[in-house]
Amino acid sequence: MNDVNPGKPGPGRILADGFWWNAPGLASLIGLCPLLAASRTLATGVALGLASLAVLCASNVLVAAVGHGVPPRFRSAAFLLLIAALVSAVDLLFQARWFDLYGQVGLFVPLIVTNCLILGRAEAFAVHQGPWPALLDGLGYGAGFTLLLGGLGALRELLAPVLLVAALPAGAFFLLAALVALRQAWHSRRRAA
Amino acid sequence: MNKHRGEQPLRPHQPAGARSLAGLLGVLALVALLVGGAWRYARQDIADNADRQALAELSAVLPASLYDNEPHRDVVQLDTGGGQPLPVYRARRNGIPAGAVLTVIAPDGYVGPVRLLVGISADGRVLGVRVSAHTETPGIGAAIAATSPDWLGTFAGRSLADPPASRWTVRSDGGDFDAIAGATVSSRAVVGGVRRAMQYFATHQDEIFARQDGTRGTE
Numbered sequence: 001m002n003d004v005n006p007g008k009p010g011p012g013r014i015l016a017d018g019f020w021w022n023a024p025g026l027a028s029l030i031g032l033c034p035l036l037a038a039s040r041t042l043a044t045g046v047a048l049g050l051a052s053l054a055v056l057c058a059s060n061v062l063v064a065a066v067g068h069g070v071p072p073r074f075r076s077a078a079f080l081l082l083i084a085a086l087v088s089a090v091d092l093l094f095q096a097r098w099f100d101l102y103g104q105v106g107l108f109v110p111l112i113v114t115n116c117l118i119l120g121r122a123e124a125f126a127v128h129q130g131p132w133p134a135l136l137d138g139l140g141y142g143a144g145f146t147l148l149l150g151g152l153g154a155l156r157e158l159l160a161p162v163l164l165v166a167a168l169p170a171g172a173f174f175l176l177a178a179l180v181a182l183r184q185a186w187h188s189r190r191r192a193a
Numbered sequence: 194m195n196k197h198r199g200e201q202p203l204r205p206h207q208p209a210g211a212r213s214l215a216g217l218l219g220v221l222a223l224v225a226l227l228v229g230g231a232w233r234y235a236r237q238d239i240a241d242n243a244d245r246q247a248l249a250e251l252s253a254v255l256p257a258s259l260y261d262n263e264p265h266r267d268v269v270q271l272d273t274g275g276g277q278p279l280p281v282y283r284a285r286r287n288g289i290p291a292g293a294v295l296t297v298i299a300p301d302g303y304v305g306p307v308r309l310l311v312g313i314s315a316d317g318r319v320l321g322v323r324v325s326a327h328t329e330t331p332g333i334g335a336a337i338a339a340t341s342p343d344w345l346g347t348f349a350g351r352s353l354a355d356p357p358a359s360r361w362t363v364r365s366d367g368g369d370f371d372a373i374a375g376a377t378v379s380s381r382a383v384v385g386g387v388r389r390a391m392q393y394f395a396t397h398q399d400e401i402f403a404r405q406d407g408t409r410g411t412e
Binding site for chain 2: 062066068069070071074078081082084085086088089090092093095096097099103160161164167168
């Protein structure tokens with residue numbers, strides 16, 4: 001994993017890092033549980049992606065603002081609690097505003113807590129940074145994750161009528177693997193050139 | 194400010210200190226504020242949504258012209274044969290029973306149980322059937338829940354006399370109902386679930402409308 005050097009990366013670098021170079025789903029292969037479960041259609045994929053993005057940005061900003069007040073040995077617990085609270089809040093707002101969509105992805109919204117990407121960014125990045133770079137970091141990772149969830153969802157929705165396996169969780173694994181392979185192929189070609 | 198990344202060595206006997214305590218309390222306060230605020234903000238909308246959805250689900254199996262009460266609030270929990278109490282919604286017109294929507298669970302789906310809403314008129318005819326929850330295979334058994342083609346529409350207007358009890362099953366079992374191609378097991382489960390709902394309604398009709406408990410319950 002080519003992680004960010006927690007020094008002073010520029011805003012563009014922070015965004016690109018989460019969006020592409022270290023993209024959770026495609027490069028570091030984390031956050032796969034919601035990725036595979038909620039990517040059955042474009043709408044559910046984008047919905048869960050945006051919910052994750054909201055939680056990630058809010059958690060990053062809050063952790064950047066108050067995180068260093070927490071003694072290091074309590075940080076995992078405190079941040080996880082904070083993330084759980086944010087997910088609960090997003091879950092409630094989601095139910096209140098987009099009830100129809102909630103019927104399809106509601107099951108997976110509480111599981112955003114278990115997306116290790118969010119706690120990971122809080123501990124590895126946000127706590128060492130100011131709120132502004134932390135927000136950018138959240139946006140980069142969140143947007144990359146949303147794009148992947150939406151893309152995978154669209155792909156599965158398109159393929160489902162002709163290729164039954166695309167609608168099943170197993171199909172999501174195959175398609176994700178294909179996307180990861182594509183990304184790797186593109187990178188190795190660029191490196192060779 | 195603490196700038197290093199790794200875990201600091203644990204020193205369990207060292208007192209946490211006032212500043213760390215303040216940090217922890219701050220996080221806890223933030224947590225309470227977030228969840229409490231979101232709940233206050235969303236509570237009413239969520240209740241309204243649930244109410245609207247309950248009514249919308251019922252309207253698919255219960256024509257609105259049939260009743261003038263609020264069936265989604267006129268609920269009793271009855272064990273219709275599955276071993277657990279499930280909601281039964283009662284439709285009345287001028288206080289007279291017009292029909293009911295039974296929730297039944299067909300345990301014998303291909304993958305898992307299939308949950309059905311079966312609307313039945315007071316004279317014992319099927320008003321409509323909807324699958325409210327299932328885990329059948331996408332693209333195959335899941336077709337039982339589809340509204341186009343509306344396979345569930347074949348039940349509308351049927352009664353326990355039409356067809357007679359021995360033919361209240363799928364065609365491959367000698368019955369009158371076409372199974373969905375490739376999904377005989379799922380289809381058989383639904384037909385059986387509807388039949389059991391009809392039989393329960395026929396034998397317990399008076400009890401269903403007489404029960405007083407749970408009126409205005411919301412599940």
